[in-house]
Amino acid sequence: MTATFGRFLILASVLVSTTGAFIAYAAGAKRSPEGLRWSQRFAYAFAGLMVLATGVMEYALITHDFGVQYVAHVGSTQVPLWVTIVSLWSSLEGSILFWGFILGIYIAATTWVNRNEHQEYMPFAIGTWLSCGAFFSFLIAGPANPFLSVSPVPLDGPGPNPLLQNHLLMIIHPPMLYLGYVGMTIPFGFAAAALLRGRLGQSFLRPLRASLLLPWVFLTIAIMLGGWWAYEVLGWGGYWAWDPVENASLLPWLTATAALHSAIVMERRGVLKGWTVTLIQASFLLTILGTFMTRSGVFNSVHSFTQSSIGPTILVFLTAILLFSVILLALRIDSLEAEGRIESAVSREGMFLVNNLFFVVFTFTVLVGTVFPLVVEAIKGKQMSVGRPYFDAMVVPVGTALLFLLGVGPALPWGKTNRKEMLRALLPPLITGAIALIIGYAFGIRNAWTLVTLLFGGYAAHVTFAQMWLPLRQRLKKGDSFAPALIDAQLRRGRRRFGGYVVHAGAVIVFVAIAVSSTMRTQEEVTLARGQSTTFAGYAVTFMGTEERAEPHRQSTIARFNISKNGQPVTTMEPRMNQYAAMREPIGTPAVHSTIGRDYYLSIMNIQGDQVGLLIINMPMVGWIWGAVLLMGAGGLIALIPARRRTYVVVPESAPTIDDEAMA
């Protein structure tokens, strides 16, 4: 019954999205306001059906309705309620349904926000979104249908993949990633609308930029949560392995970040329109490519579920949107005419261009390294992968260059500048850079790349901080009192700009923390008998023994270690081995002792009687990464909060010393 109702809802959404897409495109071509209203209704209807279908699935999961195939596949009466709820995205069919759910909400929300605005673009945008909606409805209705019936109805199911039950981060990481991935559909629709309409006017930049920034924030946080989860769960003491699925999430992030930057130049100078649109389309294409790579079983990892048949379908969709984008660009890019030009290479806008270049190189580096093994396997049938040294060797210089630009770019003024002004802007931050370098050296850092990262990082931190509070300082200089100046200059009028620099501040910390944590990491593998101790990186680790603990869904062996420093007890750490009913192999959960400066990480390799094989890792600054990425997300949100009312004031060319532009 539930299964039948679910299937009905999905079929209805196929119909609604397809019809809606046709109506919307027709309305756009004929410029019919009536048609636009109808396409809006169809957009809401699509969202409603998706939300309802997801609700039905959640209901089936929570009530353990094993007559529904998906529930029979991932459900279990043995797992806690939270696991049951998040089971929605723990396997292929459910995750595609969840995709449709988020897509529906995005489409409805964006349609609602712009219901009375941008009428010349909206039909085309809605048409493009609903076309994507039609594809995903089709996927849910056909190759990845979660609502198939099972007969006879089983009494219980196996529960979701144990790796996903292992940590609470699993509740939050997948939805965040979906919000980022699916959200890229919205700017793609806007970009397609600009091309179809053959115009990209100043007023349309705001929804375009906002629709890109929101999924960017989600994706930023999702990537970090994925790394954090790997670090907390997988037990090898790292957060990034250049695994194909990790790369799949990074690729659209890189192009979206580039697009956010080129959009600023577009806004300020009226140039780079076609380029920005291209980057936005690339971001969307890369999310679909990522979905293909992670959901079709071409790569196997935590993320790829059992072999499925949706691969070819997604590949067809990928090809279709690639052709659509390329043809549209080829036909219409000339209509997005530049209204200005870039006058000087060594200027803010010049640095934006170089920034974009490096982001694109970064994207290609990762893309080539990720796709190469796939191509070789498809052509020669040989299996191989591209090793980590390739990525490290290629990405470290590009990343360092980006950090350099992060400092120099915002320090340079817009437009032409004379030499003296330029030096006055560029020289002072060098002092902070040098201080950072010396501090690092004093702490024993000798790796050349890390030292360079510290120099550039200190430089960028100086520039970012100075730029961040510039509006406030200018107000104070004019004699305004502190509190109103703070609120008005930073949070009300200069909010986009302020948010942008908060993102930059987070990025600087991330760069430094990644460099320091990866080059200063030390590790040791030891075997300890009960009562035995070892000393590593300043701590004495004593193995106190093991304890068994039974939980409904797993059996755990917990090893207890006393950690002490100079004879003084510091803490007790309890890494564990978990044995899940549905799995042959036990999965370890490492224990992490975090302090401000470093993480001390214990991971059990094996337990045999009274002996434990232990991996001990000492990683400085790694915790800073998580916090700094959250700061980046917060900055993005600050920049995103819409101004209460937009007013366009003509500002004389010579007047502005405060750039009211957003950084991102």
Place this chain on the structure above:
Amino acid sequence: MTEPTASDAMRRKTRRFMIAAFAAAIAAFLVIAYGGISKNLVYYWTPTDLHAAGNKAYGATIRLGGMVAPHSVKGRNGVSGLEFDVKDATGIVHVKSSGVPPQMFRENIGVVVEGTMTRSGYFQCNRLMVSHNNEYRAPKAGHAVNKEELQKLMKSTEGLKD
């Protein structure tokens, strides 16, 4: 507006120049990337593949997948000096490993070892992985695994690496 002017011609020339520069940059990038990739390839081989590769195996990064041969494990309790044989239907390779083996490591289990072949005739393993597969399968003791299963096994250990 419609008449082509000198500045239009200039713009076209700049554009052509920019496209040429862009193409050159892409070409240079591809050359560098290809060089970087070919130096850092990780081969997914079975013992049979490894023997077939001959001299290519020395020094190359290899993920060797197969079964731990029965009665071949030596030195299991120490930190270093673990030795065992990895075999498939037609080949066998002697492996030396220095790390602490994972909990599930034992005879007759599918493993993937990453490392390289040494001239002395053994495989130096830097990383020892046991399959983490979420599909429950009864262990097939003693059976020689077929190639397809091995490939699946090797893929399923991806993402659990250092």
